[in-house]
Amino acid sequence: MINHFSATQAKGDPVLTMHGIVKTFGGVRALDGANLEVDTGSIHGLVGQNGAGKSTLIKILAGFHRPDAGSISIRGMHCQHLTPRRVEHLGVHFIHQDRLLVPTFTVAEAMFLGAEPGIGPIPLLNRREMARQATAILRYHFDVRLPGGALISELTPAERQIVQISRALLRDPAILVFDEPTAALVRQEVDRLFEIIRRLRAKGLTTVYISHYLSEIESLCDQVTVLRNGVDVGRINPKSSSTSEIVSLMLNRDIEEMFPKKAVSVGEPVLKLNKLSARGAFIEISLTLHRGEILGLTGLLGSGAKELVKSLFGLVRLQGGTIEIGSDRTEIPSPPSAVAKKLALVPEDRRAHGVALQMSVRENMTLASLGRFARFGFLQLSREKATTNELIRKLSIRTASQTSPVRDLSGGNQQKVVLAKWLSRQSAIYLLDEPTVGVDVGAKVEIYRLIGELAEQGAGILLLSSDLLELLGIADRILVMYRGQLAGEFDPGNSTSADLLSCATGTSTLRTGTETMAPAQRTMLGKDRLG
Amino acid sequence: MEPVATSGGDGFQVNGAVLLRAGSLIGFGLVIGYFALAAPGFLSVGNITNVLEQSAILGVLSFGMTIVMIAGGSNVVTGGIDLSIANNLGLSAAVYAILLKIGQPDVVALGFTLLTGLGIGLLNAIAVVAIGILPLIATLTVMNICAGFELVITQNTVLQASSPLLAVLAGDGPFGIATLAYLLLIVALVLIVVIQYTPFGLRLYAVGGFREAALAAGVSVDWYIATSYILSGICGSIGAVLSVALLSGSSTGSGDMLLSVVATALLGVVFSRRLVPTISGSLLSVLFIGFLINGFQLTNISSYWVNGVEGLLILFAVATTSLVRRIET
Numbered sequence: 001m002i003n004h005f006s007a008t009q010a011k012g013d014p015v016l017t018m019h020g021i022v023k024t025f026g027g028v029r030a031l032d033g034a035n036l037e038v039d040t041g042s043i044h045g046l047v048g049q050n051g052a053g054k055s056t057l058i059k060i061l062a063g064f065h066r067p068d069a070g071s072i073s074i075r076g077m078h079c080q081h082l083t084p085r086r087v088e089h090l091g092v093h094f095i096h097q098d099r100l101l102v103p104t105f106t107v108a109e110a111m112f113l114g115a116e117p118g119i120g121p122i123p124l125l126n127r128r129e130m131a132r133q134a135t136a137i138l139r140y141h142f143d144v145r146l147p148g149g150a151l152i153s154e155l156t157p158a159e160r161q162i163v164q165i166s167r168a169l170l171r172d173p174a175i176l177v178f179d180e181p182t183a184a185l186v187r188q189e190v191d192r193l194f195e196i197i198r199r200l201r202a203k204g205l206t207t208v209y210i211s212h213y214l215s216e217i218e219s220l221c222d223q224v225t226v227l228r229n230g231v232d233v234g235r236i237n238p239k240s241s242s243t244s245e246i247v248s249l250m251l252n253r254d255i256e257e258m259f260p261k262k263a264v265s266v267g268e269p270v271l272k273l274n275k276l277s278a279r280g281a282f283i284e285i286s287l288t289l290h291r292g293e294i295l296g297l298t299g300l301l302g303s304g305a306k307e308l309v310k311s312l313f314g315l316v317r318l319q320g321g322t323i324e325i326g327s328d329r330t331e332i333p334s335p336p337s338a339v340a341k342k343l344a345l346v347p348e349d350r351r352a353h354g355v356a357l358q359m360s361v362r363e364n365m366t367l368a369s370l371g372r373f374a375r376f377g378f379l380q381l382s383r384e385k386a387t388t389n390e391l392i393r394k395l396s397i398r399t400a401s402q403t404s405p406v407r408d409l410s411g412g413n414q415q416k417v418v419l420a421k422w423l424s425r426q427s428a429i430y431l432l433d434e435p436t437v438g439v440d441v442g443a444k445v446e447i448y449r450l451i452g453e454l455a456e457q458g459a460g461i462l463l464l465s466s467d468l469l470e471l472l473g474i475a476d477r478i479l480v481m482y483r484g485q486l487a488g489e490f491d492p493g494n495s496t497s498a499d500l501l502s503c504a505t506g507t508s509t510l511r512t513g514t515e516t517m518a519p520a521q522r523t524m525l526g527k528d529r530l531g
Numbered sequence: 532m533e534p535v536a537t538s539g540g541d542g543f544q545v546n547g548a549v550l551l552r553a554g555s556l557i558g559f560g561l562v563i564g565y566f567a568l569a570a571p572g573f574l575s576v577g578n579i580t581n582v583l584e585q586s587a588i589l590g591v592l593s594f595g596m597t598i599v600m601i602a603g604g605s606n607v608v609t610g611g612i613d614l615s616i617a618n619n620l621g622l623s624a625a626v627y628a629i630l631l632k633i634g635q636p637d638v639v640a641l642g643f644t645l646l647t648g649l650g651i652g653l654l655n656a657i658a659v660v661a662i663g664i665l666p667l668i669a670t671l672t673v674m675n676i677c678a679g680f681e682l683v684i685t686q687n688t689v690l691q692a693s694s695p696l697l698a699v700l701a702g703d704g705p706f707g708i709a710t711l712a713y714l715l716l717i718v719a720l721v722l723i724v725v726i727q728y729t730p731f732g733l734r735l736y737a738v739g740g741f742r743e744a745a746l747a748a749g750v751s752v753d754w755y756i757a758t759s760y761i762l763s764g765i766c767g768s769i770g771a772v773l774s775v776a777l778l779s780g781s782s783t784g785s786g787d788m789l790l791s792v793v794a795t796a797l798l799g800v801v802f803s804r805r806l807v808p809t810i811s812g813s814l815l816s817v818l819f820i821g822f823l824i825n826g827f828q829l830t831n832i833s834s835y836w837v838n839g840v841e842g843l844l845i846l847f848a849v850a851t852t853s854l855v856r857r858i859e860t
Contacts, residue, residue, distance in 0.1 A: 062747070085749035100747040102740035104805040105733075113737050114748035116730035124728050151805060 015040040015206045016061075016092075016175060021070035023056055026408035028400050030056040031067070032230035038175070038223075043197060043207040045217040045238065048227030049250055049442040054210055055410065057227070058179055062094050063087045075174060088114075091174030095164050095181050103153035107146050108134035111167045137166045141196055158189050165196070176200065177208040182216060194220055212441075214246055226250055247441065259448060259473030266476065267291030269324075270460040271312075271429055276321035281307035282484040284321065289429065289460040294451060296475030296492070297464045299504055304484040306348075309431050309464045313338045313345040325429070344427035346419060348434040357407040361399050362388040364406050365420045391420040394453075395446050416443055423450060430454055430461045436470060448474050468497035480504050547855040548806050555801040559819050566826035573829055576708075583712035586821035588770045588777065589791055590715045592616050593813045594722050595766025596796040600808040601726065602759035603666055604739040605800075605852075611739065613760060614670040615651060616792055618677035619767030621785030623647045624774050625681050628690035628781040637696040645768050651677060652764020656757035678786060691780040700776035711773055715814075718769070722810045735759065736807065794841040795820055798848040806852050820844075 016038040023031040031053045038044040048054050059065045061072070063082035072079045074090045101110045108130040117126045117133075131149075138144045142162050152160060161181060168176055178197075182190045197207050197220065211217055217224055218238045226234040226249040234249045271289040276282070282304030289295050299305035310316045312323070314334040323330055325341050332338045338345070356364060366384050388402050395416045399409055406417055419435065432451070436444045451474060455461055465471050471478050471492065478490040480503040488503040566573045595616050603611010626647045630640035651673060658669035704710045726732040737745040738755045745752050775781060798819070799812030824837055 064746070084746055085751075088749050094747065096747065100741065100744035102737045102744050104736065104740045104807050109733060110744075113733060113745070114750055116733060118730065123730065124724070125730060125733060127728075 017073045022068045035232045042222040045221035045224035046210045052227040053230040093168035093173040095178045101152045175206045179210045266293045272324035274322045277319045294461045294475045296471035296478035299481035303481040305481040342428035345431045346422040360403045362402040432463045570829035580708045582821045582825045584709035587711040587715040590817040591770040592792045593795040595763035597808045597813040599759045599763045602735045602739045613763045615674040616767045617789040618674045619651045620771045622677040622681040623768035623771030624781040625685045628692040631692045648764045648768025652761035655760040660753045660757045697776045719814045794845045
């Protein structure tokens with residue numbers, strides 16, 4: 001099944017053309033005549049904000065969705081009805097964002113599912129051959145040694161990613177489509193992935209690469225297609241144009257507006273921690289959060305920063321120290337008691353404890369704070385509606401109506417709904433755990449603006465983030481944790497991401513990167529995971 | 532280029548499943564051990580083959596349920612389940628007995644019996660896959676349909692049946708061991724090979740384990756789910772033939788077996804390292820329940836306890852597996 005067609009395709013000719021693709025979900029137009037043309041043997045980037053239609057376009061190419069209109073041709077073959085099987089026969093393989101691997105399978109089973117080697121004519125699984133080939137391909141491409149019997153559920157996200165890429169490579173693909181492949185990878189693994197993709201390009205393989213990280217697109221891709229609101233708004237060569245050009249195409253707006261400035265005077269303390277400790281997580285943390293203040297907090301995984309935030313919501317048991325809210329000494333043994341003390345937590349894993357997909361946008365947004373909309377035990381629809389409208393407007397959520405089920409929204413918009421759910425309760429202290437992770441640039445700006453507004457209304461905000469530029473952009477002060485202790489306090493006005501990073505990693509000689517946020521974040525994670 | 536770390540999670544997750552499996556096997560061993568001491572003759576060849584013979588029907592039904600659970604996924608509410616399987620046995624047994632009664636030869640009777648099971652499986656498949664009804668509800672209604680038809684054609688009476696095939700099935704095979712005992716092991720062996728050692732089986736697990744992953748791998752998910760119900764339907768009618776052989780006729784009240792079937796299929800999960808339903812795990816749990824009932828009889832414990840104990844075992848299996856799964860995620 002090795003590249004039957006590629007001989008007839010000259011380098012530079014389009015190997016994949018999607019023309020005028022239209023797709024509507026429950027009244028929302030996800031794609032509105034989008035085009036994608038990918039040259040043979042090139043690495044083609046596909047960028048756009050969440051909700052721009054990238055995922056829909058890719059799912060149509062994968063045969064999961066049928067387009068309402070438009071034509072697709074793959075390797076010169078005009079394809080009317082794409083099914084996942086047919087797409088695979090045509091040599092198009094996908095590395096999905098969700099890492100589509102069966103958790104109860106072994107590495108070898110997951111890699112060979114759908115194309116299992118038999119023992120001669122007998123339809124029995126040749127497990128030995130599967131394990132041998134799986135091990136060989138993992139060694140050859142990634143220099144990874146995974147025990148053959150390891151279950152997918154026991155692997156780290158990076159290892160699962162590698163298994164998925166190996167799965168595609170096993171099938172001699174002609175076109176590989178990567179959908180946000182680096183989201184779970186650390187720096188070194190990203191470098192290795194790029195090296196592999198470039199090596200595959202040299203062998204004539206075509207790659208479609210979808211990513212939020214524009215620095216990756218810039219260093220890897222030969223061409224980039226930019227999607228906005230379901231249409232392609234540009235096809236450019238990233239080598240000859242700058243990242244900001246891509247960003248302004250994506251947003252239809254300049255990058256300077258990224259971090260909305262607010263001028264809020266910081267008020268009296270709302271939260272005081274005195275020598276707070278939790279076993280195995282953090283030791284003797286003292287800090288003060290004021291009204292109207294956005295206090296940034298960062299640290300590597302394992303620095304205790306995340307646990308600190310969780311402990312303030314009663315999710316981590318404390319060992320010692322005191323908490324003062326307002327001027328009262330208090331204890332927060334459980335989330336309900338935290339809510340009672342007017343604390344709100346926006347958890348990082350919003351998708352998991354996030355939305356009820358079949359419920360409407362309105363129901364999802366007001367679910368966490370129904371008490372606010374009730375009078376004499378009955379819900380007041382008018383107030384619910386008004387609040388929902390406001391949140392939809394504030395966060396620019398793309399939805400057909402308040403009553404559309406959340407499952408009809410794009411992934412990015414679903415995330416915004418979850419965020420809105422937590423923000424719709426009015427609290428005195430907001431604990432935000434990576435509020436913009438996995439959110440595109442445009443939605444980030446909206447979230448920053450919303451955080452600013454909360455501060456303006458007098459709330460104290462503890463913002464835990466590993467996005468250093470984000471912290472420098474919107475926080476009033478930044479605290480850095482290292483190995484369970486506060487390692488430094490920074491004034492965003494005269495600090496750089498390099499300062500924060502060297503503090504967080506416990507080094508002072510660290511080089512940091514560039515002005516884009518991805519590498520900084522990456523290096524941190526990378527240091528943490530492998531250091 | 533240093534090799535990427537090859538850790539397997541944080542170790543605890545693995546131990547959870549392994550401990551559960553080891554604990555279950557030890558529990559099985561302790562129960563057997565207790566009865567071996569308390570009831571002389573419990574471990575005699577005669578008694579063991581007796582348990583195998585008595586477990587054959589439950590075993591075959593349990594295998595059918597297991598296949599449906601494999602393809603339907605582990606979610607107890609939305610996952611795969613075939614509630615019609617026990618009443619399928621009742622209806623298929625009635626069909627078999629009636630056809631023999633009106634003078635049809637074994638071949639014809641057997642053929643129509645298996646067709647009955649296949650038809651019931653097909654009905655489940657259509658309800659679940661084509662119409663998209665929740666399996667719990669779909670198979671519940673099919674269960675009622677089977678029960679209704681059985682009442683109509685038997686008038687709620689026991690139909691006596693005898694034939695050369697039944698005589699062979701009810702008799703003893705080589706070494707004086709009951710034919711049904713052999714059949715249980717043969718069916719188990721065939722299904723273990725098909726489900727656990729073929730690409731077909733692997734895909735069945737993929738469909739139940741992570742539907743989207745199976746789809747992305749080009750597996751026709753709907754076809755596999757439909758097939759699982761059809762296989763389950765056929766298991767129901769095979770169970771019917773064994774039941775007619777064992778009881779020399781059809782019998783009323785086959786629906787009472789349902790709880791045992793569900794219990795053994797769910798309990799089978801704790802015998803697998805990956806906490807998934809397996810044919811071998813279900814065989815073990817069927818034998819476990821068989822030995823338990825047999826032990827009760829030999830030690831003069833009232834058989835009224837059996838239902839309660841089965842309920843407890845379901846609770847144990849579901850609670851522990853979901854607990855371990857929660858720790859894993």
